[in-house]
Amino acid sequence: MAMNAGRSILQTRTALAQLLQVDNANDIVFTSNTTEALNLAIKGCLREGDHVVATMIEHNSVRRPLEYLKRIKGIQVDYIPVSAQGILDLAELKERVTSQTRLVVCAHSSNLLGSILPVEEIGKIAHAAGALLLIDAAQTIGCYPVDVKQTGADMIAFPGHKSLLGPQGTGGLYIRPDLELEPLLHGGTGSQSEAVEMPKVRPDQYEAGTLNTVGIAGLGSGVRTVMEYGIEKIYQHEWQLTQQLMQGLLEIKGLTCLGPELGVPRTGLVAFTLEGWDAAEVAFRLDRQYQISVRAGYHCTPLGHMSAGTTGRGAVRASVGYSTTVQEIEALISAMKQIAQ
Incomplete structure (x- = not known):
């Protein structure tokens, strides 16, 4: 044994x-x-x-x-x-x-x-x-x-x-x-x-x-x-979904995506802020009303938030993995549009 x-x-x-x-x-x-x-x-x-x-x-x-x-x-x-x-x-x-x-x-x-x-x-x-x-x-x-x-x-x-x-x-x-x-x-x-x-x-x-x-x-x-x-297959899947997510989120008035712009290489996460909303409240509503799990706050990186200019308000972070589907991305975009309205 x-x-x-x-x-x-x-x-x-x-x-x-x-x-x-x-x-x-x-x-x-x-x-x-x-x-x-x-x-x-x-x-x-x-x-x-x-x-x-x-x-x-x-x-x-x-x-x-x-x-x-x-x-x-x-x-x-x-x-x-x-x-x-x-x-x-x-x-x-x-x-x-x-x-x-x-x-x-x-x-x-x-x-x-x-x-x-x-x-x-x-x-x-x-x-x-x-x-x-x-x-x-x-x-x-x-x-x-x-x-x-x-x-x-x-x-x-x-x-x-x-x-x-x-x-x-x-x-x-x-x-x-x-x-x-x-x-x-x-x-x-x-x-x-x-x-x-x-x-x-x-x-x-x-x-x-x-x-x-x-x-x-x-x-x-x-x-x-x-x-x-295969790493390349995994990366391409996550890359396409993050791009889809960013495109949908950027259509929402008052929402800002952090990090590299569309088309620039990045790993499978998208952090964002919504004007007039506390990040924790957005995460709470996504969880309770839409059964969507995200992370809100400082993400254990206050230095990163200083770089992003989000110190004092934090951000909402959605993480994409190899098992994430197009339908799940669409569900998050739809939920954020409803919350913003």
Whole structure:
């Protein structure tokens, strides 16, 4: 039974390595979510006085660990401006990344704006200065190409429960083979139990305690399904539906869609505001009157709302997935037209 459980975990790790173009599956460690993965990456590589460059669309799972280390270890953090459409100022990024910079961290795609950042270019800027690149792939893995070799990423944090079609409580972190991080957790691994310190072998070094075997098995099934569908097919489906959704919503007087304009690449979400309406009230009515689930508020990214100019009022966010249908998009557009009237 233990061997079968171990095989299931290994199969999921191997499938993820194939998806990310990782040579050694043991360079992918499992976590309970993207937040834990980002904490392991950030706290595991930064030391007292280090300099970090991030962007103005980062999720709190990046911002809060950085601000925590800023307070207790005196690290320095620069947040690079992003336009309301989600375009990163690469010139300022290049200026801020210096020989003193230890880490550049960026969201591959904004969980508010849906914009996609040029991680390959960001990686080149980081590596030219000798800095590490950490990518938050929460919004892209499973629905947009995330390739370790192409991006040159030193670390990639990802969730299992979004476009990888796995259950909640699963996620992981890719760590470059020659990069050593300080473990976030210390405890039992089932290997080298006689040693006082954590094992130095991967993935045991970063996987203290009993793994979520059932969840990881479910994640493996999701990853294999994604690879069976094909990333390009998934992206095109979501792209067409987001464009349809934006076209319909933009016909509504007083409604503003955030992020990239029509026709510009984005991931499968559309955040919007409706003049004269509180975002939470719109979400409540969509849920209770139309049985449509959306997310309202700050979406754990106050930096993103500062970039979008929606601080103080938040936004409504509709997320599109591979299982979303044209009929569901039409239902949301129709519901919003009725609410606006």
